[in-house]
Amino acid sequence: MPECSDPANAPAAFSIDRSSPVPLYYQVAQQFEQAIRSGAVQPGTMLANEVELAGQLGLSRPTVRQAIGYLVDQGLIVRKRGVGTQVVHSKVRRPLELTSLYDDLRDTGAEPTTLVRSIVEREVDQEDAKALDLAPGTPAVYVDRIRYTAGEPLALMTNVLPVGVVELTAESLQATGLYQLLRDGGIHLHLANQRIGARPATSAEARDLDERRGAALLTMSRVAYDTAGRSIEYGRHLYRASRYTFELTLVER
Amino acid sequence: MPECSDPANAPAAFSIDRSSPVPLYYQVAQQFEQAIRSGAVQPGTMLANEVELAGQLGLSRPTVRQAIGYLVDQGLIVRKRGVGTQVVHSKVRRPLELTSLYDDLRDTGAEPTTLVRSIVEREVDQEDAKALDLAPGTPAVYVDRIRYTAGEPLALMTNVLPVGVVELTAESLQATGLYQLLRDGGIHLHLANQRIGARPATSAEARDLDERRGAALLTMSRVAYDTAGRSIEYGRHLYRASRYTFELTLVER
DNA sequence: GAGTGGTCTAGACCACCAG
DNA sequence: TGGTGGTCTAGACCACTCC
Numbered sequence: 001m002p003e004c005s006d007p008a009n010a011p012a013a014f015s016i017d018r019s020s021p022v023p024l025y026y027q028v029a030q031q032f033e034q035a036i037r038s039g040a041v042q043p044g045t046m047l048a049n050e051v052e053l054a055g056q057l058g059l060s061r062p063t064v065r066q067a068i069g070y071l072v073d074q075g076l077i078v079r080k081r082g083v084g085t086q087v088v089h090s091k092v093r094r095p096l097e098l099t100s101l102y103d104d105l106r107d108t109g110a111e112p113t114t115l116v117r118s119i120v121e122r123e124v125d126q127e128d129a130k131a132l133d134l135a136p137g138t139p140a141v142y143v144d145r146i147r148y149t150a151g152e153p154l155a156l157m158t159n160v161l162p163v164g165v166v167e168l169t170a171e172s173l174q175a176t177g178l179y180q181l182l183r184d185g186g187i188h189l190h191l192a193n194q195r196i197g198a199r200p201a202t203s204a205e206a207r208d209l210d211e212r213r214g215a216a217l218l219t220m221s222r223v224a225y226d227t228a229g230r231s232i233e234y235g236r237h238l239y240r241a242s243r244y245t246f247e248l249t250l251v252e253r
Numbered sequence: 254m255p256e257c258s259d260p261a262n263a264p265a266a267f268s269i270d271r272s273s274p275v276p277l278y279y280q281v282a283q284q285f286e287q288a289i290r291s292g293a294v295q296p297g298t299m300l301a302n303e304v305e306l307a308g309q310l311g312l313s314r315p316t317v318r319q320a321i322g323y324l325v326d327q328g329l330i331v332r333k334r335g336v337g338t339q340v341v342h343s344k345v346r347r348p349l350e351l352t353s354l355y356d357d358l359r360d361t362g363a364e365p366t367t368l369v370r371s372i373v374e375r376e377v378d379q380e381d382a383k384a385l386d387l388a389p390g391t392p393a394v395y396v397d398r399i400r401y402t403a404g405e406p407l408a409l410m411t412n413v414l415p416v417g418v419v420e421l422t423a424e425s426l427q428a429t430g431l432y433q434l435l436r437d438g439g440i441h442l443h444l445a446n447q448r449i450g451a452r453p454a455t456s457a458e459a460r461d462l463d464e465r466r467g468a469a470l471l472t473m474s475r476v477a478y479d480t481a482g483r484s485i486e487y488g489r490h491l492y493r494a495s496r497y498t499f500e501l502t503l504v505e506r
Numbered sequence: 507g508a509g510t511g512g513t514c515t516a517g518a519c520c521a522c523c524a525g
Numbered sequence: 526t527g528g529t530g531g532t533c534t535a536g537a538c539c540a541c542t543c544c
Contacts, residue, residue: 023533061535062532083543
């Protein structure tokens with residue numbers, strides 16, 4: 001037995017509440033997830049087979065399969081046909097999500113602050129119109145911000161939004177992140193095309209970011225779309241490479 | 254009717270082959286996908302409801318749901334409870350996958366070439382041992398390569414693999430990419446933690462990459478794990494920012 | 507050959523959304 | 526109020542893996 005560990009399995013104290021509005025498969029998935037993340041179920045453990053699990057939990061096999069499928073999508077466990085289901089040796093830091101810099105920083109406890117340099121409404125530039133798939137001359141909102149952490153500048157951010165998407169004020173943008181304002185405005189972002197590169201800082205950028213001219217900057221540009229496929233936001237950001245890196249977790253599906 | 258377009262729907266010429274080894278839900282999903290990507294079904298189109306689709310296709314509703322669920326995961330369509338299922342205004346360039354630089358370049362028609370500078374087996378450095386979660390002093394294979402496209406250097410690549418993972422030779426690494434060799438060796442990568450940053454080039458790096466000293470370089474380091482959670486590869490890559498950017502498509506789940 | 511996950515069926519009830 | 530997707534059941538047969 002070279003790779004697989006303990007033959008044991010887990011659902012001793014799993015409780016299913018059939019009167020709860022929470023779907024049964026989700027209750028099961030969450031309890032498994034908690035057991036795995038807490039270490040109560042060790043990596044490498046084989047789960048009981050699906051039929052047996054269904055019996056132990058008093059659920060049908062498709063429901064149990066739905067729960068397991070959810071955990072597989074999360075990257076917590078692996079199914080192998082003819083073999084069984086096994087808890088993965090998890091190395092996931094965090095799932096890849098569509099979040100804003102503000103969310104990321106706050107989640108890591110960095111307490112970001114924001115300086116809103118300008119909010120203006122004007123006709124889109126040609127490049128921006130193309131990125132957002134708007135007709136040339138359409139009015140749009142241009143937002144220019146500087147993001148700080150620990151009192152030090154971290155990023156220069158320019159965002160372009162079609163007018164009418166959401167109400168933006170300097171106050172609201174200083175209090176929270178753009179993506180939070182979009183969520184509060186009922187906008188559900190669905191996907192984004194993102195491009196990450198690097199280039200040297202111009203002297204103006206160096207001044208704003210407290211770097212030397214020619215210092216390496218990370219560039220990120222992103223177009224985000226809502227569930228209906230409408231372009232919602234085009235962002236062009238510049239990060240100080242000395243203070244910021246992108247971290248991603250990729251999961252093969 | 255502000256947002257939704259044609260009330261029409263599609264499965265006129267869908268053919269289901271029950272004797273095929275290809276799963277039925279997959280046959281349905283692929284034909285929908287082809288119809289959408291080819292433009293035969295326009296963005297915004299509402300699909301027939303699930304019960305009706307099942308009837309038209311001669312399948313059960315769960316099977317149809319499985320097919321639709323597959324397309325939702327691909328980001329091609331959206332389900333809205335109480336409303337219906339709609340083809341999204343797709344802007345996806347490509348799904349986010351765990352691929353190597355070689356695969357990416359070849360897929361875009363760039364015909365990459367590789368210079369293998371060294372392949373040596375030695376004890377892991379302390380940092381590498383930590384990244385790969387190996388005991389200090391464990392032997393590992395160190396691979397140093399330069400990647401070219403169109404006769405110009407593009408990237409410096411250092412990769413560290415525990416010994417015994419796969420047989421590596423200069424010839425095989427020159428003929429194809431590392432990830433292809435891993436796949437050929439029966440290694441299935443499952444997830445990876447990746448970090449993207451930037452910094453100026455040292456003079457040695459500048460010489461190898463045909464850049465000036467201090468030029469902006471993109472840095473990428475990545476640890477990849479197989480389905481069992483074993484560390485398979487730790488890569489540290491340097492890209493010429495003037496010639497390369499990372500492109501990602503993020504999908505909210 | 508025994509056991510596993512992969513697929514499929516034919517129903518059912520419920521929560522949500524729109525008119 | 527009617528229609529939609531979301532969830533759930535209790536079975537069934539198959540393909541694959543391992544012994």
